[in-house]
Amino acid sequence: MGYQKIKGTQDFIGERALSLASIRDRLVAGAERFGYLPIMTPLFEATEVFVRGVGEGTDVVTKEMYTFEDKGGRSITLRPEGTAAVVRAVVENKLYALPGLKKYCYFGPMFRYERPQAGRFREFHQFGVEAFGEITPACDVDVIACAWEGLKSLGITDMVLKINTIGDFASREAYSAALREYFTPHEAELCEDCRNRLAKNPLRILDCKVDGDSALVRNAPAIASSLSSEAKSYFAEVKDGLTALGIPFVIDPTLVRGLDYYTGCVFEIQSTHEDALKGLALGGGGKYSGLMKSLGGPDVPGIGYALGIERIMTARELLARPALATPARPLVIASLDPASRTHALVLARDLRAAGFTVELDYSATSLKPQFRLAERLGAQRLIIIGEAERDSATVTLKDLTTGMQETVREADLVKTLREGK
Ligand code: AMP
Numbered sequence: 001m002g003y004q005k006i007k008g009t010q011d012f013i014g015e016r017a018l019s020l021a022s023i024r025d026r027l028v029a030g031a032e033r034f035g036y037l038p039i040m041t042p043l044f045e046a047t048e049v050f051v052r053g054v055g056e057g058t059d060v061v062t063k064e065m066y067t068f069e070d071k072g073g074r075s076i077t078l079r080p081e082g083t084a085a086v087v088r089a090v091v092e093n094k095l096y097a098l099p100g101l102k103k104y105c106y107f108g109p110m111f112r113y114e115r116p117q118a119g120r121f122r123e124f125h126q127f128g129v130e131a132f133g134e135i136t137p138a139c140d141v142d143v144i145a146c147a148w149e150g151l152k153s154l155g156i157t158d159m160v161l162k163i164n165t166i167g168d169f170a171s172r173e174a175y176s177a178a179l180r181e182y183f184t185p186h187e188a189e190l191c192e193d194c195r196n197r198l199a200k201n202p203l204r205i206l207d208c209k210v211d212g213d214s215a216l217v218r219n220a221p222a223i224a225s226s227l228s229s230e231a232k233s234y235f236a237e238v239k240d241g242l243t244a245l246g247i248p249f250v251i252d253p254t255l256v257r258g259l260d261y262y263t264g265c266v267f268e269i270q271s272t273h274e275d276a277l278k279g280l281a282l283g284g285g286g287k288y289s290g291l292m293k294s295l296g297g298p299d300v301p302g303i304g305y306a307l308g309i310e311r312i313m314t315a316r317e318l319l320a321r322p323a324l325a326t327p328a329r330p331l332v333i334a335s336l337d338p339a340s341r342t343h344a345l346v347l348a349r350d351l352r353a354a355g356f357t358v359e360l361d362y363s364a365t366s367l368k369p370q371f372r373l374a375e376r377l378g379a380q381r382l383i384i385i386g387e388a389e390r391d392s393a394t395v396t397l398k399d400l401t402t403g404m405q406e407t408v409r410e411a412d413l414v415k416t417l418r419e420g421k
Pocket of ligand 1: 122308
């Protein structure tokens with residue numbers, strides 16, 4: 001009897017693993033051009049980091065965390081998202097005390113106990129950025145541009161940027177009160193979760209997976225009526241900045257995002273592809289306040305976003321984008337006798353050091369299986385070594401496309417191979 005992977009997880013094999021790594025590399029390189037430095041935090045943290053960091057009333061914390069007690073009796077949680085862990089690291093390492101805006105980007109697996117379906121896994125990968133310090137509208141615009149450009153660099157075209165503002169703390173409080181007043185007479189029509197949210201955080205009702213599409217939610221008061229004049233002008237500046245950069249956007253007044261600490265502008269980039277991804281967010285983020293303080297640091301605001309790598313991979317497949325990376329076509333070295341095999345290992349080392357991908361058959365005793373290996377791997381050239389070649393410090397180089405072969409001095413091999421590329 002064999003074992004199967006856990007529901008909601010995936011194996012990434014060969015080209016898919018290469019694709020995941022290339023997406024990561026492109027996004028990291030892109031974010032570095034925006035001034036973000038990589039940060040890597042552990043895959044698990046004290047549960048409290050996420051309870052306080054993501055917010056007690058959120059779905060992520062109440063239903064989706066992989067939490068367990070370790071052998072020392074501590075409550076540990078596999079990270080469901082990156083922001084809280086990054087903020088914990090910033091506080092612990094006192095990075096907030098560095099001058100200017102502190103900018104970090106991360107990549108890695110996240111874990112959420114969600115119902116697996118198209119675009120939703122229990123282990124998935126996110127790339128994200130976080131910036132800490134004085135957050136101005138220009139900063140919001142630059143963060144959104146970083147996400148937008150990152151997706152564009154991966155060939156994603158069918159996407160829409162949705163933005164909203166949930167204002168500063170005062171606006172948010174006023175809006176919560178307005179929503180509570182609106183929803184309370186309709187309490188019986190809400191799902192059980194939303195009835196709880198009504199008391200704790202009525203904003204969360206707007207992005208409920210059950211009630212989110214109902215007429216009741218669609219007709220709820222919009223945030224605009226509760227915004228302070230500062231929050232309005234902040235939002236106007238963000239919109240102007242996006243327009244100046246030519247990034248199209250739509251305003252979605254129901255966009256509130258799943259984290260409790262968001263204040264100011266929030267955004268999501270959704271796929272508009274008709275198929276599997278329709279309406280699913282490729283990523284999202286926004287500005288948050290109070291998070292660092294709640295994790296024991298000073299009250300420094302932050303801003304960030306996270307992109308879902310699996311959804312990006314699906315979007316690329318739906319758009320039929322060419323692979324970002326393909327396995328290199330190797331050179332194959334065939335040896336005609338056991339002594340030549342040792343020689344082949346030495347030659348392979350030297351060719352690999354010169355940048356070539358080299359494969360050899362470790363057990364063949366005749367040429368035929370080594371030809372087959374070369375064929376199977378799509379090799380263009382085969383290097384053959386036998387006693388005669390060893391004695392004369394040469395190799396036989398065979399072009400598998402034309403069938404031509406020539407004798408090359410070992411000392412000239414790298415040069416000949418490079419010229420023949
Ligand atoms: P969030 O941290 O919830 O704002 O999610 C940011 C992005 O991560 C989403 O827009 C998705 O692209 C991706 N994401 C979130 N949850 C999942 C999941 N369960 N499976 C796959 N991708 C996810």
